[in-house]
Every structure is written in C-alpha cells, then in structure tokens.
Amino acid sequence: MKYQFSAAMRDMKPSAIREIFKSLGQPGAISFAAGNPAPESFPAEQMAAIAADIFENRASVALQYGTTEGYTPLRELVADRLARRFGVDTASNMTVITSGGQQGIELACKTLCDAGDVVICENPSFIGALNAFRSLGACPVGVELEEDGISLEGLEAALKAHPNAKLLYLIPTFQNPAGITMSLEKRKTVYALAKQYDVMILEDNPYGDLRFAGAELPTIKSMDTDGRVIYCGTFSKILSAGMRVGYVCGPEAVVQKLVVAKQVEDVHTNLFFQMLCAEFMKRHDLDAHIDFIRSLYREKCGCMLETLDACTPSDVTYTRPEGGLFLWCTLPKRIPMADFVAEAAERKVFVVPGTTFNCDLSAPSQSFRLNYSTPSNEEIKKGIAILGDLLK
Amino acid sequence: MKYQFSAAMRDMKPSAIREIFKSLGQPGAISFAAGNPAPESFPAEQMAAIAADIFENRASVALQYGTTEGYTPLRELVADRLARRFGVDTASNMTVITSGGQQGIELACKTLCDAGDVVICENPSFIGALNAFRSLGACPVGVELEEDGISLEGLEAALKAHPNAKLLYLIPTFQNPAGITMSLEKRKTVYALAKQYDVMILEDNPYGDLRFAGAELPTIKSMDTDGRVIYCGTFSKILSAGMRVGYVCGPEAVVQKLVVAKQVEDVHTNLFFQMLCAEFMKRHDLDAHIDFIRSLYREKCGCMLETLDACTPSDVTYTRPEGGLFLWCTLPKRIPMADFVAEAAERKVFVVPGTTFNCDLSAPSQSFRLNYSTPSNEEIKKGIAILGDLLK
Numbered sequence: 001m002k003y004q005f006s007a008a009m010r011d012m013k014p015s016a017i018r019e020i021f022k023s024l025g026q027p028g029a030i031s032f033a034a035g036n037p038a039p040e041s042f043p044a045e046q047m048a049a050i051a052a053d054i055f056e057n058r059a060s061v062a063l064q065y066g067t068t069e070g071y072t073p074l075r076e077l078v079a080d081r082l083a084r085r086f087g088v089d090t091a092s093n094m095t096v097i098t099s100g101g102q103q104g105i106e107l108a109c110k111t112l113c114d115a116g117d118v119v120i121c122e123n124p125s126f127i128g129a130l131n132a133f134r135s136l137g138a139c140p141v142g143v144e145l146e147e148d149g150i151s152l153e154g155l156e157a158a159l160k161a162h163p164n165a166k167l168l169y170l171i172p173t174f175q176n177p178a179g180i181t182m183s184l185e186k187r188k189t190v191y192a193l194a195k196q197y198d199v200m201i202l203e204d205n206p207y208g209d210l211r212f213a214g215a216e217l218p219t220i221k222s223m224d225t226d227g228r229v230i231y232c233g234t235f236s237k238i239l240s241a242g243m244r245v246g247y248v249c250g251p252e253a254v255v256q257k258l259v260v261a262k263q264v265e266d267v268h269t270n271l272f273f274q275m276l277c278a279e280f281m282k283r284h285d286l287d288a289h290i291d292f293i294r295s296l297y298r299e300k301c302g303c304m305l306e307t308l309d310a311c312t313p314s315d316v317t318y319t320r321p322e323g324g325l326f327l328w329c330t331l332p333k334r335i336p337m338a339d340f341v342a343e344a345a346e347r348k349v350f351v352v353p354g355t356t357f358n359c360d361l362s363a364p365s366q367s368f369r370l371n372y373s374t375p376s377n378e379e380i381k382k383g384i385a386i387l388g389d390l391l392k
Numbered sequence: 393m394k395y396q397f398s399a400a401m402r403d404m405k406p407s408a409i410r411e412i413f414k415s416l417g418q419p420g421a422i423s424f425a426a427g428n429p430a431p432e433s434f435p436a437e438q439m440a441a442i443a444a445d446i447f448e449n450r451a452s453v454a455l456q457y458g459t460t461e462g463y464t465p466l467r468e469l470v471a472d473r474l475a476r477r478f479g480v481d482t483a484s485n486m487t488v489i490t491s492g493g494q495q496g497i498e499l500a501c502k503t504l505c506d507a508g509d510v511v512i513c514e515n516p517s518f519i520g521a522l523n524a525f526r527s528l529g530a531c532p533v534g535v536e537l538e539e540d541g542i543s544l545e546g547l548e549a550a551l552k553a554h555p556n557a558k559l560l561y562l563i564p565t566f567q568n569p570a571g572i573t574m575s576l577e578k579r580k581t582v583y584a585l586a587k588q589y590d591v592m593i594l595e596d597n598p599y600g601d602l603r604f605a606g607a608e609l610p611t612i613k614s615m616d617t618d619g620r621v622i623y624c625g626t627f628s629k630i631l632s633a634g635m636r637v638g639y640v641c642g643p644e645a646v647v648q649k650l651v652v653a654k655q656v657e658d659v660h661t662n663l664f665f666q667m668l669c670a671e672f673m674k675r676h677d678l679d680a681h682i683d684f685i686r687s688l689y690r691e692k693c694g695c696m697l698e699t700l701d702a703c704t705p706s707d708v709t710y711t712r713p714e715g716g717l718f719l720w721c722t723l724p725k726r727i728p729m730a731d732f733v734a735e736a737a738e739r740k741v742f743v744v745p746g747t748t749f750n751c752d753l754s755a756p757s758q759s760f761r762l763n764y765s766t767p768s769n770e771e772i773k774k775g776i777a778i779l780g781d782l783l784k
Contacts, residue, residue: 001590001618003645004558006506012652014460039452047455048447055440060431063439063632068406099491099636099658106657110527114398115507132656135502166396198393226393240455242663244491253395260404264524265498266491270662271634 008115008137015127016356024350030383033350035176035325036374037237038300041293043284047240050279054272062272068263070097070247071274077281078233078247085287086208087222088231094255097247098262099269101206101234104248106132107258107265108202108230109167113138118165120158120199122150124328124357124365126176129169129204141165142359145175147319149182152189159197168199172220174207174324177357177369181322184217191223200254201229206246209238209290211323212298227251230258235277237325238290243273297325297373304372304380311388318370325373328354331366335391341368343390349383400507400529407519408748418740422775425742427568427717428766429629430692433685435672439632442671446664454664460655462489462639463666469673470625470639477679478600479614480623486647489639490654491661493598493626496640498524499650499657500594500622501559505530510557512550512591514542516720516749516757518568521561521596533557534751537567539711541574544581551589560591564612566599566716569749569761573714576609583615592646593621598638601630601682603715604690619643622650627669629717630682635665689717689765695772696764703780710762717765720746723758727783733760735782741775 115137123142354365507529515534746757
C-alpha cells in the first residue's frame with residue numbers, strides 16, 4: 001500500500017551522524033564523527049557491584065513499573081547536585097528523570113510548541129535538538145554563533161522578527177557542535193532579552209561538567225528569577241550514554257506538564273539504571289570520577305589541537321574548546337566541503353559536515369565537527385594527519 | 393511568568409492510573425488499579441547472572457551509545473519469535489526495539505497522524521494509547537467493544553464517518569481494560585474493512601503471550617498481505633516492566649520513518665537491558681518461563697472470578713478473560729460509579745473507573761477495571777470481598 005506520513009515527519013531523514021555511526025564497522029576506520037564518551041570514562045566495575053546489589057536486594061522494585069517523574073532518591077540527588085554545582089534554585093523548580101538529555105529537549109518542545117511555532121537556536125546547533133523540534137512541526141530559526149556565544153544583535157533581530165517564537169534553545173557551555181562557551185556578559189543579556197520578549201529558554205547542558213581549562217561560568221538557569229528557564233542535563237557523558245538517563249529541571253507547572261508528555265512516550269525511564277545512578281552517587285565520589293574524565297579529555301583535546309596545529313595549513317581555522325567533546329574546524333573557500341568530507345571518508349576518516357548542524361537545511365557550510373572523546377590519542381594523531389594531508 | 397502550553401498538551405492530565413499508583417503507599421491498601429506484572433514473574437536470578445556477565449565482558453558496548461533501531465541480536469531474536477509464535481512474515485517487515493510497548497504506539501501515531509486526524513479505537517481502550525494520540529493532537533474515536541471484540545457495524549460506520557481516519561488502534565487479544573479477545577472471524581473482517589477503507593492498523597499485543605485458557609488465535613499481523621499492520625509488543629509482561637524494552641514490527645518504509653521519530657525522542661532504548669533480553673532468550677527457555685507466568689495468572693484470575701462469583705450480587709456482571717491481566721466489571725444503574733470507586737478507596741481498595749478508558753472523555757461509564765496480576769491471592773480474596781460488601 002501507499003503510505004502517507006504526518007506533515008512533520010514526511011521529509012525527516014535519519015541524523016547524518018547516527019548514519020555515519022552505523023558505517024564505522026570497517027577495520028581501520030577512524031571516527032571523529034560520533035559524540036560518544038570515551039569508553040574509559042564508564043566506571044564499569046563500580047556499576048557492576050551496584051547492579052549485583054540491586055538484583056540481590058531490590059529486584060522486585062527495580063524490575064517493576066515506576067513513576068513517570070523518576071526514582072525519588074535519584075531526583076533528590078540530582079536536584080541537590082544542580083543546586084550545589086550549577087547554582088540552580090531547586091526550591092522553586094521541579095526535577096524529573098528523562099530517557100537521556102534528548103528526551104528532555106523533545107518533551108520541552110512538545111509541551112510548549114505547536115506546529116509552525118519558532119524555536120530560536122544557535123546556528124550551528126545540536127542536530128538531535130533541531131530534529132526533535134522539526135519532528136513536532138516546530139521551526140528552528142538560527143542565530144549566528146560568535147566566539148563568545150550567540151550573537152546578541154542576531155538574537156534580538158530574531159526575537160523581533162518572530163514574535164511567535166516559543167522557545168530559545170541554547171547550549172551555553174561547550175556548545176555542540178562548535179565547542180564554544182557563552183561569556184558571562186552574554187548569558188546575562190540573553191536572559192534579559194528572553195524576559196523582554198517573553199520567551200522561555202531551554203538550556204541544554206550535557207557537557208557542563210566537562211571543563212578542563214578556563215574558569216567556571218554560571219548557568220543561565222542560575223540567573224532564572226522568574227521561572228523562564230527549562231534546564232536539561234544527563235548522565236550520558238559522566239557515567240554511561242547507553243543507559244539513557246538524563247533529567248530536566250524547571251518551573252513546576254511546566255515540568256508537571258512535561259511529565260504528562262513523558263508518560264505517553266515511555267511511561268518512565270529504565271528504573272534499574274535510575275537506581276544504579278542514585279546508588280553510585282551515594283557510594284562514590286561522582287565529582288572525583290568527573291575529574292578523571294576531565295583530565296582524560298584535557299589530554300585528548302590537547303592532542304588533537306597539537307596535531308591540528310602541526311598538520312593543517314594556516315587558512316584552516318578551528319575553535320580551542322575549554323571543555324566538552326567537540327571542536328569546530330572551518331575551511332577556506334578554496335576547499336569544497338562536500339569533496340573534503342567524501343575524500344576523508346575514502347581514507348577511512350569520518351567527520352560530520354557543518355551543513356548537518358544548520359537550522360536552515362539548505363544553507364551551505366565551510367565547517368565540520370571533530371570529536372576527540374571517542375578516538376584514542378593514536379587515532380587522533382593518525383586521523384588528523386590524514387585530514388591535514390587532504391587540506392594541503 | 394504565565395506559561396502557554398501547546399494546543400495538544402494544554403488540557404492533558406496525568407493518567408488516572410499512574411496517579412492512583414502514586415497514592416498506594418498507605419499500609420493495608422489493596423490495589424486492583426495498576427497493570428503491574430506479578431513480582432514473581434521477574435526471573436531476577438537469571439537476569440542477575442547475565443548482567444554480571446555483561447559487565448564483566450561487554451561493558452564498553454553495553455554502556456556506550458547504540459543504534460536507534462536497537463541491538464541487532466535482540467532484533468533478530470524478536471523477529472524469529474514473532475515469526476514462530478505469532479505467524480508474522482518477518483521477511484517483508486522490519487523489527488526495531490522501542491522503550492516499552494508504549495513508545496511504539498506513540499511513534500506510530502507521530503509517524504502517521506497530523507493534529508486533527510482521527511484514530512479509531514475500541515471503546516473502552518488503553519489509556520496510555522489514547523493519551524499518546526491526544527498528546528499529538530490526534531483524535532481517538534471509539535467503537536463499541538462487544539464480547540467477541542470490536543463491533544463490526546460500529547467500525548464500518550466510524551470508517552465511513554471519518555474518511556480522514558489514519559489509524560485503527562486495536563488490542564485484539566486480552567484487551568486492556570476489558571480482558572476481551574477478538575474472535576477469528578472478526579479479525580478477518582476487521583482486516584478486510586481496513587483494506588476496503590484504506591486505513592492502517594496498529595495492533596497492540598502486550599498480553600498475547602499470557603493465554604491461560606481457550607485456544608490460540610492468529611494475530612491480525614499474521615493476515616497482513618499488503619503491509620497494512622504495525623505490530624507492537626513488549627517484554628514488560630514476560631521479563632520486566634521496569635526495564636522498558638518493547639518492539640515494533642511493520643512494513644519497512646513505515647518502521648524506518650518511525651526510527652527517525654524515535655531517534656529524536658531518546659536516541660535508543662537502554663542498551664544494557666537490550667543485551668540482557670537477548671542473552672536471556674539465548675540462554676534460557678523464554679517459552680517455559682512464560683508458561684510459568686501463565687499458570688500464575690490462571691490461578692490469580694481464577695481466584696478473582698471465584699471470589700466475585702461468591703461475593704457480588706447477580707446484577708453485577710464481569711468478563712471472564714482467557715488471558716492477560718484484567719477483567720472488566722459492570723455495575724447496574726442503581727449504583728453510582730463515582731461513589732462506588734470513592735467508597736472503595738476509603739476502604740483502601742483501589743480500582744480504575746471506566747471513564748478513564750473512554751475515547752470520549754465526557755462519556756459516562758458503569759464499569760471499572762480489575763487487575764489480578766499484581767495483588768496476592770489473599771489480597772484478591774480480601775479486596776473483592778470488600779467490593780462485594782459495597783455492591784450489596
């Protein structure tokens with residue numbers, strides 16, 4: 001029979017990254033394409049001990065249905081940590097568990113946006129978020145990303161041009177894909193602009209824990225005096241990505257509605273791993289574990305930058321991230337991006353072309369994303385050298 | 393600030409069942425309200441051994457990102473079982489893993505329906521599905537459920553009245569909430585009608601494995617010669633509900649689109665438990681384990697029916713299910729339903745009123761749902777006796 005898809009889903013394609021991810025099986029392939037945490041960052045031994053304990057003593061809870069809001073001890077531990085670590089006023093906000101950070105983003109949009117509504121985003125931005133907005137019929141509108149974060153002139157122009165904008169989606173810290181961090185000044189002004197134009201902010205902070213250089217900056221959520229910011233976080237980059245445990249913290253009225261939306265998506269997040277996360281936070285020093293990951297990525301990012309510095313011609317530019325998983329490399333006009341990405345793939349080095357992250361899918365890009373958390377230092381050196389050869 | 397919710401979510405309330413579920417903490421409460429599998433049905437010891445093995449030998453895979461379609465060995469095992477056990481032609485269909493059966497239902501609607509589109513359902517029907525449709529702006533339209541399944545006259549009338557109906561949502565086997573099973577004749581006619589009016593069928597079969605009386609009936613999916621049926625299943629009732637592992641099997645073009653929708657909801661389902669399910673199916677005899685659950689529910693359902701037969705006046709009627717988790721009890725007009733449910737709750741016995749399961753939320757109901765899988769036989773006897781007292 002002939003299938004008729006919903007208007008929002010009709011033209012949607014699988015994320016280019018997930019597709020590249022699938023074709024990485026070939027031997028000798030070097031991937032800078034994924035956003036996978038380093039396998040060394042999973043505290044598998046500690047998790048195994050906790051899992052054994054849960055099976056032994058609390059299996060009938062862990063294997064049974066739970067509440068949509070999430071496992072209460074985990075919600076409390078996450079809220080405590082958000083208050084302590086990220087300055088979130090958790091007394092006036094509600095924290096619930098989601099199936100990865102991804103689900104929080106999608107649910108926030110589903111809760112607030114009708115088809116046709118505009119979501120203002122940094123451009124480029126996280127493909128998973130852009131596609132979540134698109135899948136609900138919402139329209140991502142991009143604002144230029146500068147070295148210190150979103151362009152304020154661009155943001156104000158977008159807010160004026162789209163009075164029906166419902167949401168301002170931002171990754172202020174170690175942005176995906178660009179690795180850029182928004183300055184303190186800009187954070188304050190962005191919040192003020194959101195207030196002035198009465199738009200909600202969706203602050204996505206999956207990498208906030210992973211600073212390996214420079215000084216900490218407050219989250220936008222920590223400045224939220226009028227319940228305007230929905231904050232998404234995740235355990236994906238600090239404990240395990242495969243377990244799919246994230247969280248949302250925001251004004252109670254909004255989060256309660258978001259929980260209703262979650263209920264009909266997956267009832268609740270895998271309860272066993274929610275319990276495991278809570279127990280990990282009780283038994284172990286999560287911050288010490290994160291320090292270890294930070295030192296890992298400091299080294300990997302340093303290795304990638306060093307190799308880039310040594311191997312690439314001077315008209316190729318790239319960001320120098322202070323944390324997170326990515327850096328963003330921009331080519332001079334003389335090099336056609338599509339050819340470069342294809343040639344790299346032929347030489348078994350995979351990167352994600354910048355077009356993937358554009359709000360406007362027909363817009364060109366001279367940039368591509370490089371991930372340093374997944375490959376080994378050896379792979380980084382070898383792969384970047386191959387890219388350097390191609391760029392000469 | 394004043395929050396503005398999306399049109400579809402604005403009026404949505406949390407499921408009454410999940411809400412009742414939350415208030416069950418009080419000592420002495422007897423719940424016939426949930427749809428929880430019996431805790432004895434979780435093979436916790438075997439699962440613990442497999443989990444230890446995964447942590448020991450494959451942690452770096454299990455804790456890392458996976459593909460949206462699901463863990464390949466599990467997809468293959470599920471497809472094999474669907475072919476063998478439920479007559480599904482898996483060669484012409486694609487099987488993917490979802491976060492519980494719930495997600496498959498929601499994704500099917502998201503993939504096929506625009507806001508305002510009609511989904512024809514049995515009335516009453518599964519609240520989780522109805523709310524999933526509503527959360528996407530789709531409109532559940534109910535067709536009367538008879539003793540042998542959906543009314544064929546009602547179905548044809550609905551198909552004529554709603555030429556824009558995109559989906560026909562059915563739970564043909566041990567229906568939730570009514571415990572009714574659609575006859576073979578009706579299955580054939582329903583498929584023929586769907587073909588005649590060119591509408592897709594969403595066959596939800598979470599309880600299909602749990603037959604404890606009567607003869608097996610073929611799934612509607614097994615009759616699907618033109619790629620018209622999307623089939624949802626789950627491990628929730630046969631291994632663990634809390635792990636949230638389900639699956640969808642359907643025509644490739646539709647399931648591929650559904651995978652794109654899943655990608656932006658949660659990237660993929662908890663990979664560790666996908667691997668655990670696959671390994672369980674390899675190491676153990678899943679069908680033997682299911683036989684054990686069937687005998688458990690045969691006894692529990694028998695106990696509930698026996699107590700109902702003994703304790704309730706003759707003008708109270710109820711279904712006599714051949715499998716699944718629920719039976720459906722209908723009160724005579726002399727008893728106001730809301731009062732009855734409230735009085736039962738006062739005496740710490742919880743049931744779900746039939747209005748919860750109506751497609752038309754303003755329609756009245758003289759029925760309520762009873763679950764026998766969760767309570768012990770003692771609780772069943774005691775709780776039903778209390779209800780019997782109230783009904784006299």
